[in-house]
Amino acid sequence: MAHYYFDNAATTPVSPSVVTAMTEILQNEFGNASSTHYFGRQAHHLLDQSRQILAESIHAAATDEIIFTSGGTESDNTAILSTVRAYSDRGHHIITTAIEHPAVLQTMAYLEKHGYEVTYLPVDAQGLISLADLKAALRPDTILVSVMMANNEVGSIEPIAEIGRLLADHQAIFHTDAVQAYGVLDIDVQRLGVDFLSISGHKLHGPKGVGFLYARNGVKFVPFMRGGEQEHKRRAGTENLPGIVGLAQAAQDLAGREKANKRQQLLALKQEVIQVLTAQGVDFAINGPDVDLAAPHVLNIWLKGVPTELALMNLDLRGFAVSGGSACTAGSLEPSHVLIALFGEQAPQIRESLRLSFGSENDLASAHELGLAISAVAHDYLQKNAQTI
Template sequence: MERIYVDHAATSPMHPKVFDKMIEVMGAEFGNPSSIHHFGRRARHIIDEARAELAKSIGAEANEIIFTSGGTEADNHAVFGVAELYGELGKHIITTQMEHHAVLHACQQLENLGFEVTYLPVDKEGRVQAADVEKALRDDTILVTIMYGNNEVGTIQPIKEIGQILAEHPAIFHTDAVQAYGLEKINVKESGIDLLSVSAHKINGPKGIGFLYASKDVKLSPRLFGGEQERKRRAGTENVPSIAGFLEAVRISQQEMESKGKEYRGFKSAFLKKLTENQIEFSQNGSLDYSLPHVLNLSFPGTNVEAMLVNLDLAGIAASSGSACTAGSIDPSHVLVAMFGQGDERLQNSIRFSFGLFNTLEQVEKAAEETSKIVKRLSK
């Protein structure tokens, strides 16, 4: 049985070129980047090259990139790093109800430490209104953290509009771009972004590596203490092979961004067309106009998540009910709750299909065909 992976928003397979680059670096470049001898300098060169190209991919400067262990650390570093250094100026933070848990749980922890957090609502497409951000701003607001594109329903937020609003306010603007980076063109300067989080494993890079963009105008307290790596912002010997693999993944994703976006939108259309041809009742969760190209979240009336996922897996289809970070949880998706409210049936019957490397049109159509059979069986 052919197994079809349509859960790329959870994690993506490593690109073969990334794998080859990491093996090459593992075998040849074992030096500590902090050492001044030949071996250390070679390792340092790899890091410097990666830092420069990653910065360029978002319109930043090389010294504004901090390597992290992934998106969660980058989000935590942004939220706690700002709170710790700017807490004397104010204790108010603005975010949305549908952020990734790496942001939401960080904000909840800050509430325990005396901070006040405003959790803005979103509309039924999962989009926050820039006007609501403006209304929520106060003199003591020190941080606004709103994700670029949602990992469960794919909705893209009005980041540039929010950035323009915050240009007139001293609050620092952070965005979790983990799901959007590599598929959306991002320029931190043009969008007024001060802090931005990225993770390599979403763009066919290795797990365990990511970066936090931190504008040179923003002070940020470190979360790890030890050596003077990352300009004293993140202690610990750098993961050179993963950084090399990350760079390779970024090069590929930047080169193929436009073509991949077009391909994935085509996959979405083909999937929906097949469901319609099979007379399947469904509704799409998320925005039609403002959406990441690879994420498709669908509600199937008369079904339930658990049965759908089990039957899809038995049919060789790997999909998801939403965020991989809450897999196994019996609680409904906080993203869908934010969009539709508690008690809505879509909380119990929504499945996320997300496309990526190695998927073909034939696979996508087959996945839709199998999904159609399962929905018909379960909804009887």
């Protein structure tokens, strides 16, 4: 039986070019970038080269604004915890949204237990915050605003540049989790006006266990990891050189026109699934923004009357890997906090939705087959359920 992977928002397969780049490092460049001898200098050169590539990919003003981390979770934690430690003398109020990744929400919950007040902005049915709500929530003692760029479950794209302009004359530090945006959206940190931005390599066909945090020069920074003096004394620990080179290669693969081409490819895949479901008479609705307004790789659908767990199991048996929400809460019986924020705790969407997420390895033929498989699962369940009533 053939198997098809449509869970790219959880993780992506590593691209051949990234494997080649990492293999070269693993075989030939074993030096520690902190060493001063030839082998260390070679490693340090590759580290600097990768940092340059990644800085340019987000239009950072300087290469030293890139801090290598173990991934999105560490980058999110570092940005948030660094800010509250550095600016606690200015206040203890933080603003975020109700649909953030657990790496942000769990950190906020931790801070609430330690004397910080957190405002969670609501979202509308499209998964978008209101700038008016944000403006109303801002206070003189607000020290941090953390709003994700693209949501990992429904694909909503928040108005980051507008938020940046709103905060331009406020003391609050501005952080955005761009983990789901980096491989598919154009990012210019100067235009966006962010102070911190989080990235993870495995969402764009790079390796797991590596990412980076953009930290704008001039923003106070308190290290999250302590030990050696790596990363300009901001993140201790010997750098993961093979992973960093792999991340830089993945970023290069998606630079310029290639990223625009990928967006068109991903949009076409989503449209193909929707067309098949419509043609097959499936009763469904799109959760969150319209297809062309969402992150191009994420499609969340309400499969009306079909329990999520049953749909997931039957699609897996047919060879199709999709999800019911964030992979970081997989195995939990808790409903999606994102869908609750959009529709309320009692809405049927909470128990009857699927997240389909697409990547470079998917094609129109497999997307067509996915649409047919979802249609078959839905029709089979509803027909059997009707017969038992």
